[in-house]
Every structure is written in C-alpha cells, then in structure tokens.
Amino acid sequence: MRLSAMGDVAMTVPVLRAFVKQYPEVKLTVISRPFFKPFFDGIPNLTFFVFDDKERHKGFLGLVRLYKDLKKLHIDAFADLHNVLRSKVVRTFFALSGKKTAFVDKAREEKKALMRAENKIFKPLPTMFERHKKVFEELGFPFDLSNPVFPTKPILSQEIVDLIGNKYERLIGIAPFAQYDSKVYPLDLMQEVIAKLAENKNHAILLFGGGKKEIEILDSLSKPYENVVNMAGKIKFQQELQLISNLDVMLSMDSGNAHIAAMLGVKVITLWGATHPYAGFLPFNQSLENALTSDRNQYPKLPTSVYGNKMVEGYEDAMRSISTNEIVQKIQLSI
Numbered sequence: 001m002r003l004s005a006m007g008d009v010a011m012t013v014p015v016l017r018a019f020v021k022q023y024p025e026v027k028l029t030v031i032s033r034p035f036f037k038p039f040f041d042g043i044p045n046l047t048f049f050v051f052d053d054k055e056r057h058k059g060f061l062g063l064v065r066l067y068k069d070l071k072k073l074h075i076d077a078f079a080d081l082h083n084v085l086r087s088k089v090v091r092t093f094f095a096l097s098g099k100k101t102a103f104v105d106k107a108r109e110e111k112k113a114l115m116r117a118e119n120k121i122f123k124p125l126p127t128m129f130e131r132h133k134k135v136f137e138e139l140g141f142p143f144d145l146s147n148p149v150f151p152t153k154p155i156l157s158q159e160i161v162d163l164i165g166n167k168y169e170r171l172i173g174i175a176p177f178a179q180y181d182s183k184v185y186p187l188d189l190m191q192e193v194i195a196k197l198a199e200n201k202n203h204a205i206l207l208f209g210g211g212k213k214e215i216e217i218l219d220s221l222s223k224p225y226e227n228v229v230n231m232a233g234k235i236k237f238q239q240e241l242q243l244i245s246n247l248d249v250m251l252s253m254d255s256g257n258a259h260i261a262a263m264l265g266v267k268v269i270t271l272w273g274a275t276h277p278y279a280g281f282l283p284f285n286q287s288l289e290n291a292l293t294s295d296r297n298q299y300p301k302l303p304t305s306v307y308g309n310k311m312v313e314g315y316e317d318a319m320r321s322i323s324t325n326e327i328v329q330k331i332q333l334s335i
Contacts, residue, residue, distance in 0.1 A: 019141065022144065051066065114276070
C-alpha cells in the first residue's frame with residue numbers, strides 16, 4: 001500500500017486495525033514515508049516499509065527499484081489506497097507480474113457534482129473508510145468496520161506531565177489550523193472559544209500546530225491563561241500521538257489532526273468552511289452532529305471545494321456563521 005499526506009495516512013489506520021483483527025493469518029506491509037511509521041506501531045501482523053522518495057525510490061527508476069525491493073517480500077496482492085501516479089506505476093508492475101491488484105475509487109465525478117455551484121447534488125458520498133474497505137473486498141477480503149478497535153491509551157511521559165501539569169480533570173485539544181485558509185476558523189473567534197473553555201480551571205486546553213508562524217500564533221492564544229498550553233514545537237511527534245491519545249476531546253478543522261485523533265479513538269469536534277463532511281472525509285467513527293458546518297442558507301454554494309484549495313468570492317467569512325457558543329457547547333457535551 002502506498003500512502004502520502006498525513007490525513008490520508010491516518011484514515012487508513014482504523015481500516016487496517018479492523019482488517020488484521022478479522023484476518024490474523026494475513027501479513028500486511030504498509031509502504032509510506034518514515035515520518036508516518038508511528039501511526040502503525042503496535043498493529044499486529046503489520047510491517048512498515050520505508051518509501052525513500054528523496055534517494056532510493058526517487059523518480060521512475062526509483063519506482064522500479066521500489067518494486068524490486070517489494071518483490072523480495074513475496075507479496076501476493078497490492079492494495080493501492082492512494083491512487084496517484086507513483087502508486088499506479090508500482091501497481092502496474094505488480095499487475096504485469098500476475099499479482100492481484102485493486103485501487104481506491106476517489107469518486108471525482110460525484111465530488112464535482114457535490115461542489116459545483118449550479119445543479120449541485122447535495123448528498124453524502126461513501127466515506128474514505130468505506131472506499132478503503134472496498135479495495136480489500138476486491139482482493140477477496142470482506143470485513144466489518146462497525147466494531148472498531150483502538151490502541152490502549154499510553155501513560156503520559158514525565159516530560160509531557162511537566163509541560164501541562166497533572167492537576168486537570170479533563171484534557172481538551174485544539175488544532176486551529178489547516179492547509180488552506182478556507183478551512184480555518186477565524187482566529188478572533190477561536191480566541192473566544194479558548195477564553196470560554198479556559199473559565200473551567202479543572203480543564204487543560206492544549207493547542208496543536210507546527211511551523212514558526214503557527215507556534216507564534218498559538219503562543220499568543222495561550223499567553224493570557226494558566227490552563228491553556230501551546231504544545232507546538234515542544235514535544236516529538238511520537239509524544240504528540242501519545243498526548244492526543246489521552247485527550248477527552250479534540251477540536252479540529254477539516255485537517256490531519258482530526259483524523260489522527262479519530263484513529264486513536266478520541267472524540268472529535270470538526271469545523272468545516274469551504275469543505276463538507278459529505279465529501280467522505282468525516283473522521284472515523286465520529287457523528288455527523290459533531291461536524292459543525294458553515295451556514296448553507298447564508299452561503300448556498302457550499303461546499304465549494306473538496307480539499308479547501310478553492311475559495312469562492314464572497315465566501316471568505318463563511319466560517320463566521322459557526323457560533324462560538326455552539327462549539328463550546330459541543331465540547332462540553334463531549335466531556
């Protein structure tokens with residue numbers, strides 16, 4: 001299996017956990033960048049194969065090398081859960097060698113119909129989890145996703161406890177950023193949400209992000225409050241997963257953080273701007289009621305983008321139609 005972006009990779013984890021539970025005799029090999037290895041730690045019968053796109057597996061000849069490397073593992077079938085040019089090339093090599101292959105259907109036409117301004121077909125599409133499941137079914141492995149298995153919550157390391165303290169009854173995570181601006185809740189409103197949540201001194205509000213600019217913003221958001229802690233840049237990625245696993249609830253945009261929390265069995269409240277959960281990206285095992293979307297009465301063309309990379313003129317403030325009170329209420333009901 002070839003995987004790439006953080007959200008894409010995180011969405012495969014619950015599917016693979018369900019698969020190995022129901023097919024304990026089958027060995028899985030996941031092919032992805034080394035950064036994503038911690039996602040798969042502890043999954044039985046699963047081996048992580050490092051995809052080195054910088055050197056060994058770079059370019060077309062690198063993909064030939066990747067196929068030869070994988071061939072040594074005596075792989076019987078190839079499940080392409082990414083379906084991009086590089087994975088198609090490797091998949092084709094396996095198909096030509098007589099191996100079973102299957103790939104994920106990204107439903108581009110159905111998504112276009114959901115996003116278009118005129119004659120929009122506003123209905124929920126199958127989730128990515130259902131689409132991934134279908135890939136395995138095509139390879140002859142039907143299985144059930146309805147009784148999910150999540151990893152045991154790890155005990156927090158002393159380093160994390162020193163950062164957040166151990167006097168709090170509840171841990172609330174907030175990941176206020178996303179790849180595109182059209183998916184980011186306005187920061188002045190997020191500040192209001194944080195202020196309201198911080199009123200309860202028994203709750204710690206933990207902020208997640210990355211990169212210099214995001215860290216600066218998160219520092220300013222956390223500064224006025226003793227029980228709001230910016231975690232960005234302070235702990236390693238594996239420790240971050242450990243901490244997210246221990247959250248009582250995560251507030252996230254339509255972003256990778258939502259899928260990471262969901263794969264760890266954490267309740268997630270998601271906020272949606274230009275995008276919409278109907279496109280199939282509602283985090284795993286989460287309720288649609290906890291996906292707060294911008295007001296379609298005010299902004300009837302929504303959703304306007306599958307990934308949030310297209311902003312429609314006049315829709316810049318769409319997320320302001322999600323009230324801070326509604327967000328705070330959802331969080332309080334979840335803990």
